[in-house]
Amino acid sequence: MIRFPVLLLAAFTCIRLQAQRIAPIVIETQNASLVLTVSGNQRVQQAYLGKKINQPIIDKLGGGREAYLTAGMENQFEPAIRMVHNDGNPSLELRYVSHSSQTNGNVITTDVVMRDPVYPVDVTLHYTAYKAEDVFSCQAIIKHQEKKPVMLTQYASSMLHFNADEYWLTQFHGDWAREVNMVDEKLTHGIKSLDSKLGARTNFYQTQFFFLSLNKPSDENNGELIAGTLNWTGNFQFTFEVDQRNALRVRSGINPYASEYYLAPNEIFTTPEMVFTWSSNGKGQASRNLHRWARNYAVLDGKGERMVLLNNWEATHTSFDEKRLTELFDEGKKLGVDLFLLDDGWFGNTFPRNDDKTGLGDWQPDKTKLPSGIGYLVNEAEKRGIHFGIWLEPEMVNPKSDLYKAHPDWILKLPNREENYGRNQLVLDLTNPKVQDFIYNLVNDLLTQNPKLAYIKWDCNRSMTNAYAPYLKEKQSHLYIEYTRSLYKILERIRAKYPKLPIMLCAGGGGRTDYGAMKYFTEFWPSDNTDALERIFIQWGYSYFFPANTISAHVTSMGKNQSLKFRTDVAMMGRLGYDIRTNNFTKEDIEFTNNAIKTYKQISPVIQQGDQYRLVSPYEEDRAVVMYAEEKKEKAILFQYFTTPRRKNIFTNVKLQGLDGGKNYRIREINLYPGTKSNNPENDKTYSGEYLMSIGLNIAPRGLAMTSNVFEIIAQ
Template structure:
């Protein structure tokens, strides 16, 4: 680790038309650069964000070439790097402050800059801005990941005023883009219909995407997005900014066009009902806004983010994953020791790694025999499990598989001992009617006693089942009637809830750093980069219909790597088991099936499929992903993964036509191969008794496959085809 902290004194540069001193600050990655400069008022401006120039000494020329002047309103639309409200800039601010004397005006000017070379790939730039009238400062933080072409941006705020300061708004970033047109790709969701995509031109005004849900904050809108500049970008062409806010709570993204040629993105915590009272000397740190820039379309932007996630954000992002047999859709709440012991044998028979015991294993005074009772009472049900969960763990080990368990630690049923004994631990408004989602309420994680209870819940299960190898962490309710019985300042509630949750997860990971955990939350409604620090994977949707999953998984792929996405084969959908399995293999494979009810051929196919998946899973998890053919615009969807050596690839192809078609398809052009290498193509994961029409002995150059393509012969009779290219 190279650890150097240097106070940089930047070269004094001057424009040809002015005589004021100018500071220029460069935030650079392998291909891109963000240039920040001061003006004659010592304001910090965003001068350029785009591809690096060959000659870095030409950056100061950029600002002088901008001849556009909005009449007499030059100051009104300054392209400030971080806008504070109450002064001359009247665009949407990143920061709004009520100072200790009641004044709401903040003017930030440049003070100094420091850089820290963390290692050969990461460089942190810290820019200090101060208000000359008040002892108030904002430090803009930019962490550049050189090889991934990714920047993390956040701010740290503190003051030494004679009294408290109230932060009314505290975004992580303002990012200014220049162009003639801007197109926003964003995602909206609902239960079982996650990550629906829409793309629109941003016209006048502000487009806001936000969440006020408290938990499951991505349920309605995703905190990830893409911006195309000048024209709609394709997979392989066009300028694209891809970004996401790393925060598991309420978020707000504002997209504001101004002066005809600019777009300002303001990203941060949603300040809805969340004024923050900041004491003198206290340091307020915002979450990180993560973004990348690509001049080669959406595909490269995705690969940049995926590489960053795997290398730096996702827990064990470069490691292995376990395949699972989950009992939920097999038994639901109706099970006992005998049924579960048979399922551990089925886990071994199928060939997967883990038997996962889902909901319904706990509660005695109020048994968890349905969704209305028991939640919060984390003692095993003595009627269902006479020998306890410890015996299940031992049984799994005896059968040569691992044991995992389902939890929903943040939640409580009103019909539970926890609710009866600790009504002060529940989030609710006094003297108001309780409102339930899925028959449950949310525990108050702003309360340290509740945090202790959550940690103890997990810790006690590990004590009872030392061999516990997997946790499925669910979160099925939103926060209604937001209020804490112990929190002194209710304005801090939404922030303190997330801080409390993270405190619990930090403690769990300190004691159990390696145990895989799936973030469930009723589907992909709690999926953000911050959560992935603690979880090895997430459940993208309760909709496991493989046809729908093609589209859901396609959209998640814009921001999240396949190793993080759990895909299970279930009874949902009437497609054959091969189609279901082929779709689930495009990520982390799992099963929710009645193994004992599979036909002889379906069982044989599934056993072979697990082995086939094992032979190529590392390419899917750790290779470079290329979206080849869009399911929205084609009758065949296609996506590929190429290993780093570019000598092997896995290509998934799915028939998605819903109208009658003649079945003739053009070849699909591959990507990411070595044009000079020769390749053979073999169809894999065939159903027993079927023969592939693809000649696995024929050779093709990488150049041919990328320019002409290959026809996987997918049609209404061959609805899914997986190709191994070597």
Template sequence: MKVKHLVTVFCLLFTSALFANNFVRITTDNTCLLYKVNDKNRLEQTYFGERIKQLNELEIVSLKNFSAYSTFGTNHVFEAALRITHADGNTSTELAYVSSKTDKVSDNITHTVISLKDEYYNLFVDLHYNAYQKEDIIEQWTEIKNNEDKSIALENFASSDLSFVSPKYYVSQFYGDWSEEMNIAEQELTSGIKIIDSKLGVRTNQYTHPCFILSLNAPAEESTGEVIGGTLAWPGNFQFCFEVNNDKKLRVLSGANPYASTYTLDKNKSFKTPALLYTYSKEGTGKVTRNFHRWARKYGIKNGDRERDILLNNWEATYFDFDEPKLTKIIDDASKMGFELFLLDDGWFGNKYPRNGDTQGLGDWQTNKKKLHQGIPYLIQECKKRNLKFGIWVEPEMVNPKSELYEKHPDWIIAQPHRERTTQRNQLILDLSNPKVQEFVYNTIDEILKNNPGIDYVKWDCNRFVGNPGSSYLPADKQSHIWIDYSRALLEIMEKVNKNYPDVIFMACSGGGGRIDYGTLKYFDEYWISDNNDPLQRIFTQWGAQHFFPTIGLASHVSVSPNHISGRSTPLKYRFDIAMAGKLGMDLQPTQMTEKEYEFSKNAIATYKEIRKTVLMGDLYRLLSPYKNNRTAFMYVSEDKNEAIVFNFLVRKEIKTNTQTLFLQGLDPNKVYTMQEVNRESPNWSRFSEYNGKVFTGEYLMKVGLTFAMYNEYESVVIRLTAN
């Protein structure tokens, strides 16, 4: 029997006028979030799920105590979305409905605001919703307005408060560590509280990621079942709180983490929370992914409609040890192989304290004259001669203790007084709650770009998290503001940089995947999900990240073998195939290749240029999970369904041959497709030979499928389908 969320009774027909007066609807093409104002003038959530065509024919009676935005200090004894200490010491808040309004922002977006007010205090809470019709995404945030006579203290300040009723609940979280990000673990929720959160401060994640999958009634499946996917658009601390109460009903609170973050809100000031983005699917997690990817390419990531460049990075080839001749050789090799952009990584700056390692120079953003005596403009010109774009690495929020910047401004550091200033990667964090530091960080980017016209690409890094939060700028009674103020200032700087340099491509990097969130990605074209380019690990990392974040921004690079992090040796084809499943780049240098490897790489880059549009902008369908199978497969389908690219990888070698059947998805059943294996190691041999050049209908491929063997460890097959 199909689960209904927060629907207890279907009653008599209502007139449309009565329905409109008592209900607030937030709808997309396929989903509906419904609120009701009860007889005590309280706002209650009554339904969230598949859109019902005739909502005005239904009365949906809300479940007792399931308020739309729960508050502390009333009969609500569970976790509260909002907890405030008023100036008189009262810790209770009671919100009554005031009004609601829906405006049409565009043909695809509506904005609804529901206004609530405390019954005694002059405190207002506005619940905001952007509904993206075609993508079935709801963006929700909260604005708290203090019109009281004095300051109040915000203790809890959730962005959203969603409720569900189901026989069972399962939540999937995304977790990991440096070099093994975005693993997936699912568990059943039982009575009590499950918290998924981050307390890293200046980066949203490393150990946990700001997204979740909630499955109703049964564990999440790829193509079936009712699931909700949610992710917080915020580069700082986050928290998802899942609480199953005594009646087996679930409430999900999402927002910036209130941990150690009491926020003093002065009178006549407002506090805006970050936005939760979420979507409902009755077709499993695959539909959640496609909803988010389609939304992101339009609204969530910078330049989501533009193809990305294939870049060569010098990092794994040179680390800090380079000069102009070395870099010029790499640039020349990149051009000959077919790359489109050269990225100069860490190590190009610092003179008094030259950046010859990670122990010094960070914060001193002058070109190192010994390494680059002709400066950055020379390298830009060398790239332009070869029709290459030029990119550069920066980490503007950080500083080494051994630097001119630290000598001048030791008070600019995030640190607790009377405590040791602890470093990570030999660096400290600049205090972005300080306006002078904000100006410095912006000017760092501004001056690099202004003084070196022709920079096309910036890799913006952040290689540590907050260990001892404290600010010499903030007053003693507002030290807990550091977490919120840092992230807000960071987003303001990113917005200003993008406004003044709209054509520069930006990559979000944070010691790997520390800044993959839609608060950040609004200002970035690409994101770096892990410092680990080991292809086997990348299969799992990319599998996890792509649940919410689009392929068009997912930078994936071919690196050396054995891998510098895992130590694992893998075939070049295996490395290329997983990198080609994202936005292709390379750290492996042409000079490190044999002649055979060089030719294969050159051909692989040419092949990627042919399939790039479908990979980056197509709909993703996951076919075989690497968590459940010894083989994994997924595919991208172009919007017009005229092309599809299918990636297959053996992730665990078996004693017997793996001959699993692939049932393709997303094709037009009436179209006829020609099959061809691409990126082959040899033109004379193919694991896919039985199908190469053959023609099949989309219906056949989805219902009968493809069956072919995979034998060898680290074996991969890439298939291109073209509609006739």
């Protein structure tokens, strides 16, 4: 057999391809199409992205823009990829080689292989289309066969192209306790960048999802847009570049900041998935697309039930003993919760964890507080008919700890600088396999010794500063990438042995909220701010990209002049939980909470698995109205929250969505406080679905600040 050199074979391939036109590469869902074409110079181009089109239209498509722009050639804009070869040449050209598709039920994957005609470099664009959910994902797979490592300085997951008169970006930014503030802005010429350089707890200031509206701003039900998010629990970057011809390029991927990657021969560099959905019916439809996709494919046990829990943090902070905890078990039993979660403060002996200054890394039960150990608490909780869960912060260490003294080489810190602390702690070097083993063994030992342990809260309370990984030695530019990869390795090991254990993802509040992590977690903690009034806005923002069963929402005592009912109704928007001093509850409070939990369990299938409709935005009115409807349109739940209505506010009817116009529905107010009755004029009335969606309900004639209503809507 005659064997041709790789470069010569590539040249023959290109000559053959130039002699024949490559048919368009169509990647489509139920309602949207992404079409790639191959140009005369064998570059792969994006020719179309939008409403689903038929084959005659596809056949007429021409032109387009390069789907994965390279650096060092004729491109004058931000590239998707930049590579420096062994000989110092910083150029890359990618020409079409082949493409293939595979269908597995609802999921269609397409691989488009490209190759440099001069250097032995291959890049494959891997697309996935989730047909019924109208969701796409894209990632790049990069490899080479040069004699020595090549340097990657850019390595995007995707590059999407748009042509419109105007572009409007919706971003979500914030800080601790004020996460996901929603802002709309018009993109102008130049580059707008959304990114993070924080390493761990990466979403601290900027959340890695966005809406991009075409031609005009979108609202809940109107406008053409895409919604996008990156599946990566580390530094990310989105760039939006409007050029001199008003064309827009959206580049998404790992943030290349301080992260030049030296790719070894035959090593495969796979970027995280960029997930996006297209909608011509506003943000609401895009949101529902992502919710369905998340429950079906992206969240651990996305179709499963979630437990109602009681957390001890507000009741005790780090000051407790076995007697106080078992008293809380009794309180939880009285309320009707499923689970008790023991938060921070249960560990450390040489350096007891009595505040946030000591003990992190020493995961042995404090013998003074818990002389009988964790097993005793698990058993005592189970005796009362509730499960037991525990808080961990496995990636972190306090300088005042046995771990710090025993393993200084396990810590991310510069060798010749002063240590820099966040919350009095440092980050462990997860790139070190010994640290990975330490964290895995921590979790495994807890679960092996306590097989009835039913839940873990996984926290991460600081980002990376003064970061240097002793294990990586001269490859410090790999730190941010390898840290995230290492975190995934640990979680994969845990999930291989404990595939169903519920684990909450927490990072000082909402510092980690991404689908790269959510395949290992059942839910996340959106914010340490549990003031119900502010939580309306926080949960509203997260709900655009995450379904209700992933958003942990607790009833607490935070917030002024807020009734227990108001706080409970707000928490019912997500996965209901409690973190409150229940020993101060009145008899009526206990009765209300017990009934509220029963009510929530009855309606939670609709909230957690139904389609969500945001009917009135708190950004636009002094109230928020949100609705969840069964796919079968037999049942819906409607929440109404009044924020700060003024004396002369006049609220209009609320038009419902997601119902069957031909069915009749009974409206009934539920979750009322003991001794009260509904005075809502729509209570216990029946209307047709057509009436409810075209005329609507007058559910807020006299709204008072920080009051709320919950309505059950059932087909008759």
